[in-house]
Amino acid sequence: MLAADSGQMSALCLLDLTAAFDTVDHELLISRLERQFGLRGVVLEWFRSYLSGRTFRVVFSGSTSSIIYIVCSVPQGSVLGPLLFIVYTADLAAIAEKHDVSLHAFADDTQLYLNCRRTDTASAAARLEQCITNVGRWMCTNRLKLNADKMSCRGSDRESRQSFPARRLSSSSTTRFRLHSSS
Numbered sequence: 001m002l003a004a005d006s007g008q009m010s011a012l013c014l015l016d017l018t019a020a021f022d023t024v025d026h027e028l029l030i031s032r033l034e035r036q037f038g039l040r041g042v043v044l045e046w047f048r049s050y051l052s053g054r055t056f057r058v059v060f061s062g063s064t065s066s067i068i069y070i071v072c073s074v075p076q077g078s079v080l081g082p083l084l085f086i087v088y089t090a091d092l093a094a095i096a097e098k099h100d101v102s103l104h105a106f107a108d109d110t111q112l113y114l115n116c117r118r119t120d121t122a123s124a125a126a127r128l129e130q131c132i133t134n135v136g137r138w139m140c141t142n143r144l145k146l147n148a149d150k151m152s153c154r155g156s157d158r159e160s161r162q163s164f165p166a167r168r169l170s171s172s173s174t175t176r177f178r179l180h181s182s183s
Contacts, residue, residue, distance in 0.1 A: 009121060009155060011128055012113040015135070016150035020108035021085060022073045025143050026051045029074070029088050036090060050080065072143070082107035088142070095138055099131035128153075 030048055033039040039047065054070040074084040085107050096103035096112060104111045112131055116124035136146045 008115045009118055009124075010113065010115045011124065011153060011155045012111060013128060013132060013153040014151060015110040015112065015132075016147040017108050017110075017139070018145040018147045020144060021076045021081060023143050023145070024074045024085060024088050025072050028142060029084060032087060032090065037087065047084075089144070091138060091142075092135060095134050096131055099127045099134070101128055101131045 026048075029051070030044065033047055034044055051074070054075075055067045056070060057067050058065040074081045074088075086105060089105065089110075092105065092110065093103050101112050101114050104113070112128065112135070114124055114128055132151075136148075139146055
C-alpha cells in the first residue's frame, strides 16, 4: 500500500510447490540446522530423532500394507512442520535479496514481490524473472519442485487505477512477463 500511495507499481508472484512438506530431505535439513543455525549436541540429536524412524502403512477394507519407512518429509499438521520447512528453505531469502526482490514465506506459501517506479518496469520485471529462475534452480538442487502451472504473478498500478491480471507461469513456456502501465 505504501508503494501504491507513492505512485509506484508493484508486482507479486505467488509460488506453488509440489508436495513441499513431503520432499524435505532429512540429511539436508539436519545439516542446515547445524551449519546455518548452530544447533549441536543433544538439541541436534533431538531433531534427528524427531525425523528418523517414522513409518506409515495403509489399511483398506481389512487389508494392511507393508510398513514403509519415511526417509524424507516433515510431519504435516505438527507445530514443528512449518518451522522446519522454513528452516529448510531459509536460503531463499538470500536469493531474493540478491535480486532486490522481497520475500514473504510461511511454511510452503512463498511470495516474491517488488515495487518500482513506472519508468523502471522493464528492469524490475527482469529482476523478478531472474529471481524466479534462481529460486527454481535452488529448489531443484534441494529436492523441491516449483509447480509452474499453479504459480501466478500479478502487477498493480494505482495511478492508472488498474490491476494487471494474474499470469500463470506455465512450465511449457518461458517465464516471461511484463509489468506495464497505460501511460
